[in-house]
Amino acid sequence: xxxxxxxxxxxxxxxxxxxxxxxxxxxxxxxxxxxxxxxxxxxxxxxxxxxxxxxxxxxxxxxxxxxxxxxxxxxxxxxxxxxxxxxxxxxxxxxxxxxxxxxxxxxxxxxxxxxxxxxxxxxxxxxxxxxxxxxxxxxxxxxxxxxxxxxxxxxxxxxxxxxxxxxxxxxxxxxxxxxxxxxxxxxxxxxxxxxxxxxxxxxxxxxxxxxxxxxxxxxxxxxxxxxxxxxxxxxxxxxxxxxxxxxxxxxxxxxxxxxxxxxxxxxxxxxxxxxxxxxxxxxxxxxxxxxxxxxxxxxxxxxxxxxxxxxxxxxxxxxxxxxxxxxxxxxxxxxxxxxxxxxxxxxxxxxxxxxxxxxxxxxxxxxxxxxxxxxxxxxxxxxxxxxxxxxxxxxxxxxxxxxxxxxxxxxxxxxxxxxxxxxxxxxxxxxxxxxxxxxxxxxxxxxxxxxxxxxxxxxxxxxxxxx
Numbered sequence: 001x002x003x004x005x006x007x008x009x010x011x012x013x014x015x016x017x018x019x020x021x022x023x024x025x026x027x028x029x030x031x032x033x034x035x036x037x038x039x040x041x042x043x044x045x046x047x048x049x050x051x052x053x054x055x056x057x058x059x060x061x062x063x064x065x066x067x068x069x070x071x072x073x074x075x076x077x078x079x080x081x082x083x084x085x086x087x088x089x090x091x092x093x094x095x096x097x098x099x100x101x102x103x104x105x106x107x108x109x110x111x112x113x114x115x116x117x118x119x120x121x122x123x124x125x126x127x128x129x130x131x132x133x134x135x136x137x138x139x140x141x142x143x144x145x146x147x148x149x150x151x152x153x154x155x156x157x158x159x160x161x162x163x164x165x166x167x168x169x170x171x172x173x174x175x176x177x178x179x180x181x182x183x184x185x186x187x188x189x190x191x192x193x194x195x196x197x198x199x200x201x202x203x204x205x206x207x208x209x210x211x212x213x214x215x216x217x218x219x220x221x222x223x224x225x226x227x228x229x230x231x232x233x234x235x236x237x238x239x240x241x242x243x244x245x246x247x248x249x250x251x252x253x254x255x256x257x258x259x260x261x262x263x264x265x266x267x268x269x270x271x272x273x274x275x276x277x278x279x280x281x282x283x284x285x286x287x288x289x290x291x292x293x294x295x296x297x298x299x300x301x302x303x304x305x306x307x308x309x310x311x312x313x314x315x316x317x318x319x320x321x322x323x324x325x326x327x328x329x330x331x332x333x334x335x336x337x338x339x340x341x342x343x344x345x346x347x348x349x350x351x352x353x354x355x356x357x358x359x360x361x362x363x364x365x366x367x368x369x370x371x372x373x374x375x376x377x378x379x380x381x382x383x384x385x386x387x388x389x390x391x392x393x394x395x396x397x398x399x400x401x402x403x404x405x406x407x408x409x410x411x412x413x414x415x416x417x418x419x420x421x422x423x424x425x426x427x428x429x430x431x432x433x434x435x436x437x438x439x440x441x442x443x444x445x446x447x448x449x450x451x452x453x454x455x456x457x458x459x460x461x462x463x464x465x466x467x
Contacts, residue, residue, distance in 0.1 A: 017109055017110065032135035033067070049160060051080050063113075068142070074155045080192050085160040087116050088342055092167075093158070098115070180358070184240070184242050185243045192248065192249050252334035254347075264332075265332050266292060272330075286327055287320050294431065314331055317331070411427075
């Protein structure tokens, strides 16, 4: 029997539960992590947590047993936790590594394995590659129970949710937020952030804040198409002026304005840069993934802030945040980190910063977005996820890489960038990007135009050209 090689994508290893994501394969990854840690230094400590997905407690227990059996001290989170809770916990507990059993925003049949570094953010690409290389084909399954390791002094438990909430209370004035004239609605998408807003802002309108490992059959990804109940709630509840959503492990954000219009990550990044620099007089580099709007560069030029563009994957942004003074770092997918917090994406933290901005300025979301447009001009963005066979996906990307496309319907381009995927800068000031998923049979098609109608038209022409 041949053993499949386990590969980490842009944000951890993900696979379908029972197919490739099995107890045995989780044990293999954990043994690779153990061997790497023991090679790096003596007496390492690892923090492990799981989100709301099916089998989370089982798989995190397996990881804990394997690591304990290899002489590594384990701190295990009680109950489900978000990814930012684990990253913060790694930093506060001075662990050498964190493990999160999560498939983030992937569809319900998936689970995954994320690695977190001692700095409180994603492990570096170098560390991930080293761990991946040490994953064995075969592993001895430990027979001892978690209780056994606890009695041996190798395993202890921690309440990361309490730790995270106490931390947030040092960062925000919740008494002021509770008195905000703008009521907040929060959609946890059945994910691991579901208790935090309930505990901190008791008057918030809550949606899908219950534990449902099947997510009602929908991928817990904070996209407009997945959040129509939140959109309707905000639009039809007069006192609600902001809608906040987070994904399955609560590290990604989606927002809605007071009319129930979706506010994508490009706009959120611009809002955060604008607020932190102009209102809070904070400075630093802005780091964005390749798939982020060029309007960020335009705003940074106005505010005299340096910008760096990275490949897609927050681990690249986090690496820069550890070394340099970064104001905001973020991705198109809604993973954003801000100065003053850990170098980690955190949908709840980002949402609270925007909510603070609204409350302190006494302005609605639409008014704040207009402030951004006054600096960079108005724009509209959309993305189509094409679930197509890997052969077809790869053929499209190969053709694009070989400059096989000269135009997309009526839309001509004047420049091509290939940092991660293929990005076409259009003559109308917008852009198109083609990028293949590293974890799924999926081709992502990104587009930005000057209006909703133009962006929809660009996407139609792209799909007609490539399919």
